[in-house]
Amino acid sequence: MDPVTFDLSAAPLRELNAxxxxxxxxxxxVLNPKGAHAIAxxxxxxxxxxxxxxxxxxxxxxxxxxxxxVHGNVGTGVAENMMSGAVRVRGDASQSAGATAHGGLxxxxxxxxxxxxxxxxxxxxxxGGDIGPMSAFMxxxxxxxxxxxxxxxxxDSIYEARIYVRGKVGSxxxxxxxxxxxxxxxxxxxxxxxxxxxxHDPGEFRRFGSARRLYHFAxxxxx
Amino acid sequence: MCGIVGLHLRDPQLYPxxxxxxxxxxxxxxxxxxxxxxxxxxxxxxxCPEGHAAVSVLDSPADLTARLPNALVTxxxxxxxxxxxxxxxxxxxxxxxxxxxxxxxxSGTDLTVYKGTGHPRALAATYDLAxxxxxxxxxxxxxxxxxxxxxxxxxxxxxxPDQCLVHNGSFANHATIRRDLQxxxxxxxxxxDSEVGARFVASRLAQGDDLDKALRLLCERFDxxxxxxxxxxxxxxxxxxxIACKPAIIAETTAWVAMASEFRALAELPGIEDARIxxxxxxxxxxxxx
Numbered sequence: 001m002d003p004v005t006f007d008l009s010a011a012p013l014r015e016l017n018a019x020x021x022x023x024x025x026x027x028x029x030v031l032n033p034k035g036a037h038a039i040a041x042x043x044x045x046x047x048x049x050x051x052x053x054x055x056x057x058x059x060x061x062x063x064x065x066x067x068x069x070v071h072g073n074v075g076t077g078v079a080e081n082m083m084s085g086a087v088r089v090r091g092d093a094s095q096s097a098g099a100t101a102h103g104g105l106x107x108x109x110x111x112x113x114x115x116x117x118x119x120x121x122x123x124x125x126x127x128g129g130d131i132g133p134m135s136a137f138m139x140x141x142x143x144x145x146x147x148x149x150x151x152x153x154x155x156d157s158i159y160e161a162r163i164y165v166r167g168k169v170g171s172x173x174x175x176x177x178x179x180x181x182x183x184x185x186x187x188x189x190x191x192x193x194x195x196x197x198x199x200h201d202p203g204e205f206r207r208f209g210s211a212r213r214l215y216h217f218a219x220x221x222x223x
Numbered sequence: 224m225c226g227i228v229g230l231h232l233r234d235p236q237l238y239p240x241x242x243x244x245x246x247x248x249x250x251x252x253x254x255x256x257x258x259x260x261x262x263x264x265x266x267x268x269x270x271c272p273e274g275h276a277a278v279s280v281l282d283s284p285a286d287l288t289a290r291l292p293n294a295l296v297t298x299x300x301x302x303x304x305x306x307x308x309x310x311x312x313x314x315x316x317x318x319x320x321x322x323x324x325x326x327x328x329x330s331g332t333d334l335t336v337y338k339g340t341g342h343p344r345a346l347a348a349t350y351d352l353a354x355x356x357x358x359x360x361x362x363x364x365x366x367x368x369x370x371x372x373x374x375x376x377x378x379x380x381x382x383x384p385d386q387c388l389v390h391n392g393s394f395a396n397h398a399t400i401r402r403d404l405q406x407x408x409x410x411x412x413x414x415x416d417s418e419v420g421a422r423f424v425a426s427r428l429a430q431g432d433d434l435d436k437a438l439r440l441l442c443e444r445f446d447x448x449x450x451x452x453x454x455x456x457x458x459x460x461x462x463x464x465x466i467a468c469k470p471a472i473i474a475e476t477t478a479w480v481a482m483a484s485e486f487r488a489l490a491e492l493p494g495i496e497d498a499r500i501x502x503x504x505x506x507x508x509x510x511x512x513x
Contacts, residue, residue, distance in 0.1 A: 034487055034490035034491075035251075035485060035486035035487030035488075035489070035490045036487060037487075054486050054490070054500075056485060056486060056487050057485070073486065073500060075470075075485060075486055076470060092500075092501070092502075094470070094472075094502060095467075095470070095502075113502045114466075114467055114505070132467075132502075132504070133466075133467075133505065134466065
């Protein structure tokens with residue numbers, strides 16, 4: 001079956017999103033996105049959406065089951081608060097990619113900017129390139145895989161998410177520490193890389209996570 | 224929020240299209256700041272002829288043309304542009320002598336500045352932006368946070384010859400730096416925090432710094448949130464604060480360099496599909512010279 005095509009230079013974005021919220025097809029193609037905001041936000045069905053071009057803020061936000069691919073770059077907050085499904089960005093992502101997301105897989109084939117995975121709550125994020133500073137800030141659950149370098153203050157105030165970085169790390173944020181990569185970690189990395197379609201040796205990655213020093217009341221924090 | 228756009232043309236064949244391109248960029252950031260809009264254009268010889276200086280003023284009296292019979296006086300909403308074949312300082316003095324009630328909001332030999340309150344789309348028509356020509360331009364749509372919605376509080380801030388600054392964000396320590404600059408004899412036109420940034424950059428440029436150095440010093444002195452686009456007689460520069468709170472995106476081709484708050488403002492530029500597109504890193508100065 002051919003996909004239903006929406007040309008955003010001709011049809012309004014609200015019309016596209018209304019259709020995606022009550023889909024009459026399993027496959028959609030979005031043309032001329034030109035950086036419009038909230039493309040394919042709020043998808044709740046296992047539909048396939050191909051966005052041909054660059055998307056703006058909050059693309060694929062709150063995705064719950066959709067398979068959404070952007071053949072270009074995305075703006076702030078791609079896949080923010082995703083619940084399930086998959087979002088793939090063929091280009092680069094701006095700030096706060098996958099912020100507060102509870103589930104699903106976000107793949108960014110290029111690089112992600114600052115605060116990637118901020119407050120992630122169960123999402124898996126795989127970045128083919130680099131990530132910017134303050135990524136995985138207050139990350140609570142899920143996995144963040146970075147095939148390139150990470151910026152400063154990685155994993156600041158992290159809870160239980162796991163971070164894997166293949167390249168350099170600028171600096172670690174408060175309470176984030178390097179941890180040994182054991183067999184089960186290499187296995188989960190191999191699985192995530194395969195799901196993302198990226199070929200790297202899991203043995204090349206380092207693992208980071210919480211030292212759990214911020215979990216407990218400390219008397220020196222009182223006044 | 225505020226919206227910033229700027230375009231620095233490398234290919235002279237695009238000079239006649241500067242205004243049209245800048246207008247399309249401006250209209251894509253209207254939602255970021257619908258209360259006012261300002262524009263600066265470099266190299267429009269219809270507005271600032273060769274061998275002339277141009278001065279942009281607010282609060283212009285109705286009879287300014289009669290008071291300045293030898294000048295080219297062009298009203299455009301809240302702003303009036305006065306051009307005449309003399310030096311910049313001489314023209315500023317001439318305008319102020321003829322109409323002491325005006326406020327000077329821009330001056331240079333290559334630059335015309337327009338500021339005003341209202342809907343940015345309507346203001347672009349008021350400024351006749353679509354017909355502007357030149358080699359560089361920038362525009363700002365304002366969502367006022369630090370001072371009132373007035374033409375004075377509107378960006379760009381042009382406080383040195385052929386210089387302009389547009390800002391998205393807010394400076395936390397602007398009052399302290401304002402007092403320091405005032406102690407050094409610097410005068411201010413508005414209560415706007417962004418004017419403090421512009422005065423700081425102008426004072427550094429007047430002391431011989433280039434844009435790159437002036438903006439690196441700004442990063443050392445200013446606290447708060449800022450994405451800044453600063454232009455000079457031959458330059459175009461972008462800088463963001465240490466945590467890069469406010470958005471910015473840069474696109475470059477062999478024909479132009481463009482900067483905007485959001486990608487959608489760049490989407491209509493010719494050749495965008497082959498441009499190198501990236502986000503500026505925190506506290507790194509990106510500067511281009513003509």
